[in-house]
Each structure stands twice: as structure tokens, then as C-alpha cells.
Amino acid sequence: MFIFDAPPHRCADAVVDGYQSSGNLPWSDVLPWIPREQGYPSKCSMVDFGTDETMFLNHTSTYFNNIHMQERDPDLFTQIRRNVLTYVENSPHKSCDSGWTYNHDLVFPTIVSQNDWVCEEDWRPMVIQTVFWVGNTVGCFVWGFTNDRFGRKPTVLLTHGIYCIAGILTLCSQNMVFLCICRFLVGSAHHTVSHLPYLLVIEYCGVKTRIVPLLMMMVSYSLASMTIPWIAMALPSWQYLAVLAPAAVLPVLFCWKVLPESPSWLLVVGREEDAIQQLKIVAKINGNPTQDVTDEWERLKERDLKAKEARGLEVEEVETVTLLDLFKTPNLRVNALLVNVICMMGFMCYYGHVQNTRNLGNGNEYKSYFLGALAEIPCWSIPFIINKFGRRWPLLTLFFTSGVCGVLYGFIPVEWYFTSLTIALTGRMTVTAAYFICLQYGSEIFPTVIRGQGVAMCEILGGVAIFLSPSIVYLSRVSPILPLLILGLCSLVGATATFWLPETAGYNLPQTLEEGRTFGDNQSKWDFPCSKKGNRYVVETKLEQVEAQEQQV
Numbered sequence: 001m002f003i004f005d006a007p008p009h010r011c012a013d014a015v016v017d018g019y020q021s022s023g024n025l026p027w028s029d030v031l032p033w034i035p036r037e038q039g040y041p042s043k044c045s046m047v048d049f050g051t052d053e054t055m056f057l058n059h060t061s062t063y064f065n066n067i068h069m070q071e072r073d074p075d076l077f078t079q080i081r082r083n084v085l086t087y088v089e090n091s092p093h094k095s096c097d098s099g100w101t102y103n104h105d106l107v108f109p110t111i112v113s114q115n116d117w118v119c120e121e122d123w124r125p126m127v128i129q130t131v132f133w134v135g136n137t138v139g140c141f142v143w144g145f146t147n148d149r150f151g152r153k154p155t156v157l158l159t160h161g162i163y164c165i166a167g168i169l170t171l172c173s174q175n176m177v178f179l180c181i182c183r184f185l186v187g188s189a190h191h192t193v194s195h196l197p198y199l200l201v202i203e204y205c206g207v208k209t210r211i212v213p214l215l216m217m218m219v220s221y222s223l224a225s226m227t228i229p230w231i232a233m234a235l236p237s238w239q240y241l242a243v244l245a246p247a248a249v250l251p252v253l254f255c256w257k258v259l260p261e262s263p264s265w266l267l268v269v270g271r272e273e274d275a276i277q278q279l280k281i282v283a284k285i286n287g288n289p290t291q292d293v294t295d296e297w298e299r300l301k302e303r304d305l306k307a308k309e310a311r312g313l314e315v316e317e318v319e320t321v322t323l324l325d326l327f328k329t330p331n332l333r334v335n336a337l338l339v340n341v342i343c344m345m346g347f348m349c350y351y352g353h354v355q356n357t358r359n360l361g362n363g364n365e366y367k368s369y370f371l372g373a374l375a376e377i378p379c380w381s382i383p384f385i386i387n388k389f390g391r392r393w394p395l396l397t398l399f400f401t402s403g404v405c406g407v408l409y410g411f412i413p414v415e416w417y418f419t420s421l422t423i424a425l426t427g428r429m430t431v432t433a434a435y436f437i438c439l440q441y442g443s444e445i446f447p448t449v450i451r452g453q454g455v456a457m458c459e460i461l462g463g464v465a466i467f468l469s470p471s472i473v474y475l476s477r478v479s480p481i482l483p484l485l486i487l488g489l490c491s492l493v494g495a496t497a498t499f500w501l502p503e504t505a506g507y508n509l510p511q512t513l514e515e516g517r518t519f520g521d522n523q524s525k526w527d528f529p530c531s532k533k534g535n536r537y538v539v540e541t542k543l544e545q546v547e548a549q550e551q552q553v
């Protein structure tokens with residue numbers, strides 16, 4: 001994010017720049033010489049003194065030679081400053097014809113300032129960011145295939161390797177095309193680098209401990225986000241940050257040989273001995289008898305046999321379904337569409353808020369980014385909240401609150417800086433929590449037989465929504481209220497879609513398409529898990545019916 005930001009800038013002027021450089025003057029002392037646009041110093045226009053160069057030189061000489069009078073004779077200097085402002089306002093203006101001068105007091109030199117991608121060229125960083133998220137969408141397809149075909153471990157190696165190499169190659173980018181290729185490759189591995197190790201850990205956890213990896217991922221992400229601004233402030237240029245970011249994945253590459261493969265994937269592809277051996281290593285480290293692994297595996301095989309018999313399948317018969325089966329019945333079709341809507345809104349609004357944070361810091365984007373990450377700390381309570389209050393009502397409330405904050409932000413006067421910043425950060429905090437609930441909701445609403453394909457569909461459509469977010473943030477060039485206003489309206493769309501979804505917390509999730517077709521039929525749209533515990537709709541699988549009958553016998 002930081003390497004593609006545009007530092008504060010103005011049109012380069014040999015005379016003004018010469019005075020500023022020789023006097024080592026701060027940026028604020030040059031502001032009177034910058035034409036105003038809508039009350040703000042212009043970044044793309046300058047005074048056109050034309051044939052009246054003498055008057056321009058007289059004004060600059062008088063102003064800068066008396067700059068020391070700010071403290072000695074404030075009244076005299078105030079009058080001189082007013083004369084300069086009047087002259088600049090009444091003079092004709094022109095576009096920058098000698099390049100730009102950048103203020104690096106708060107922001108280090110970036111790719112944007114190095115290549116002068118500002119004013120007429122300010123669309124380039126937005127396009128590069130969009131290409132990054134296009135790569136993320138393509139990566140969902142590619143790494144999803146390698147994940148299922150070749151395993152979690154090889155995919156971890158490939159994605160981390162590409163992320164590292166392409167990130168470092170960003171330093172060698174001599175033109176926009178090569179830079180776009182590098183950012184596309186980095187984007188293709190971006191989500192997989194963080195989500196796949198999380199999935200691998202989840203597949204080693206029992207039902208009661210699956211909340212821990214989610215919490216750890218949220219905490220680590222927020223802590224890293226709070227640390228990065230301070231690191232960036234200490235670095236002299238974007239090249240250092242471009243090296244540090246990909247270098248962070250090197251420990252994973254160095255430790256690749258000791259990374260475990262997913263036992264779930266090993267079992268699915270028929271490598272039972274490898275899976276059992278992997279679990280025995282876990283049992284040994286945990287101090288449990290390795291024989292228990294073999295005994296448990298035999299029990300699960302027997303359970304699986306009963307499950308197939310209960311569902312009317314032959315022992316060697318496999319129930320195969322595709323995504324098209326989701327849309328053949330009304331209930332599954334509606335639930336699939338709604339959960340994709342909330343994922344698209346959640347992904348786009350979260351990443352849109354993160355990218356728009358730079359526009360909230362009153363000139364100090366590091367401070368803005370840090371405050372935005374700091375606002376995510378309350379979200380660490382989300383795993384516990386959704387366990388207690390369910391998924392639906394917390395998600396609806398968070399989407400609605402974020403939407404109201406986005407709309408309300410546009411009505412706050414510019415002078416009320418801290419009020420508008422508080423509202424904006426509240427919107428980011430609530431949409432961050434909504435984003436993580438969307439990840440959980442998407443994995444629970446689909447029947448087990450098609451859950452993997454359903455989650456992949458949510459990730460892909462979410463990725464499509466994400467690469468629209470840079471375009472929304474780019475609208476701040478038109479008006480600073482537009483990005484949060486649009487993101488707020490999108491959050492309200494997410495809240496509306498959430499209202500029509502069934503609750504999944506506390507219910508046995510559907511296993512087959514048949515169970516998915518009736519999931520939530522007995523729920524009221526106004527049910528609340530805490531207030532109506534006895535009214536929960538529980539999907540009782542045929543396997544559970546068989547086991548209950550056996551226990552009675």
C-alpha cells in the first residue's frame with residue numbers, strides 16, 4: 001500500500017524551489033505560492049507569470065527575503081503574505097510544465113513520486129492495484145486446483161515462492177507493464193499465503209478448538225498492520241519496504257521440509273498410511289499413545305460405511321455433485337446467492353476501507369493506517385460473539401453500522417476532523433468484523449458434499465468485488481466523501497442480504513443436498529439464538545438416526 005502512495009506534491013518552479021532549498025524552508029512556507037482549488041492547495045497547477053516575469057520575481061524576492069519576519073514583525077509579514085495570496089489568485093494559472101516537487105517529511109519516496117504518476121498520470125497506481133486484485137481472483141482458480149490436486153504443502157511452497165520472487169522483482173521494474181506483471185503474480189499468491197496455512201492448521205484442530213486459529217489469524221494480522229506504519233516511517237525509500245515484505249515469507253520456505261501435509265487431504269486422495277503416520281507424529285508430540293490413532297481410524301471407517309448405507313449408497317458408490325446442483329431448488333439457490341452477495345460486499349467494503357484509510361489522516365497516512373489497524377483490535381472478540389449470539393444478527397448489525405457510518409461521513413463538516421475520523425474508523429472496525437464473519441458464514445451455509453466448491457465460489461466472487469475497490473477509492477479525487485459513501489451503501493446491501501439468510505450457529509449443518517434443501521425452513525426471520533434456544537432447527541442426519549436407534553437397542 002505505502003509504496004504506491006503519492007506524497008504531498010506541487011508543481012516544480014525553479015524560482016520558488018531555489019528559495020526553499022537555499023533557506024531550508026518547510027513545506028508550509030511555500031503554500032502561499034500554490035494556487036487554490038476548492039479551498040485546497042493545487043497539486044497540478046502553478047502561477048503563469050507569462051510576460052510579466054518582473055512582477056513575479058519582485059513578489060518572490062520580497063516574500064522570501066522577509067520570511068524571517070514571521071516572528072520579529074508578524075503584522076508586516078502578514079501583509080506581505082496577503083499580497084502574495086492576492087497576486088497568486090489574480091494571476092493566470094497553467095499546468096505543471098517542469099515536473100513536480102514532493103514533500104517527503106512524512107512519506108518516503110515512493111514508486112509514484114519516482115515516476116511522477118500524479119495529476120494526468122494518477123490513474124496508473126489505481127490500474128496497478130486493480131491488476132493486483134485481478135491476480136488474486138485468478139489465483140483462487142489456480143491455487144484451488146493445485147491445493148486439491150497436489151496437496152496443501154506443495155501449494156504453500158509455490159505460493160510463498162512466487163510471492164517472494166515477484167515481490168523482489170518489483171525493484172527491477174523499469175516500466176508499467178513489467179510492474180503490472182509482478183503485482184499480478186504477487187496478487188495471485190496474496191490470499192493463499194495467509195489463508196492456506198490457516199486452513200492447514202484448521203484441519204488439525206478438533207471442533208472445540210477451531211476458534212483458536214481464527215483468533216490467532218485476526219490478532220497476528222492486526223498486530224502486523226499496526227507495526228508496518230512505524231517500520232515505513234523509519235525507512236528512507238520504498239525499495240526497502242519492497243524487500244522486507246516478500247522477505248517475511250522466507251522462514252516458511254526455509255522450514256518447508258518440516259511442514260506437515262493435511263491428513264484430511266491425504267485421506268481424500270487415498271493415502272491412508274501417510275495420513276495415519278502424520279497423525280501418529282502429532283499424537284507422539286502431544287504425549288498420547290500412537291495406537292489410539294489406529295483404533296480411531298478403524299472406528300471412523302466403520303462410521304463412514306454406516307453413513308453410506310444410511311444414505312442409500314453402495315459401499316463403493318460416491319455421491320457426486322456440482323455447483324449447478326445448488327441452483328436446482330429454491331432454498332439452496334436463494335441461500336447460495338445471498339451468501340455470495342454478503343461475501344462480495346464484505347470483501348469489497350473491508351479492502352476499500354483499508355485502502356481509503358490514507359485519505360483520513362490529515363496528511364499523515366502512517367498515522368491513519370495505524371489508527372485503522374488499532375480500530376480492528378475490538379474485532380478480536382468476534383469469534384466469541386458469534387459463538388454466543390450466532391452469525392446472522394451480529395453480521396447484520398455490523399453491516400448496518402458500517403453503512404450508516406459511511407453515509408453519515410458525508411454530512412460531517414470538514415472542520416470537524418476528529419468527529420469525521422472517529423466515524424470513518426468506526427465504519428472500518430465494524431466492516432472488519434463483518435468480513436471475518438462472512439468467511440465463517442460462507443463455509444457453513446453450503447451442504448458438506450459441495451462445501452468446498454461453494455466456498456471457492458465465494459472467494460472468487462469476493463475477489464472480483466475486491467478489484468473494484470481501488471476504483472472506488474480513486475473517486476476521492478472527485479470528492480473525499482464519495483469512497484465511504486459508496487462503501488456505506490454497499491454495506492447496507494450486505495445487511496439486507498444477511499436478513500434473509502438462515503442462522504447456522506448452534507445447528508447441525510446439512511451434509512447432503514437433500515438436507516440443504518430444507519435447511520432453515522423451520523426458522524423465523526426474527527429468531528435470535530440467545531432468546532429462543534428451545535426453538536432451534538436441528539438437521540438430524542440419517543447417520544445420526546441410525547446411531548440413535550443402535551443406542552436404544
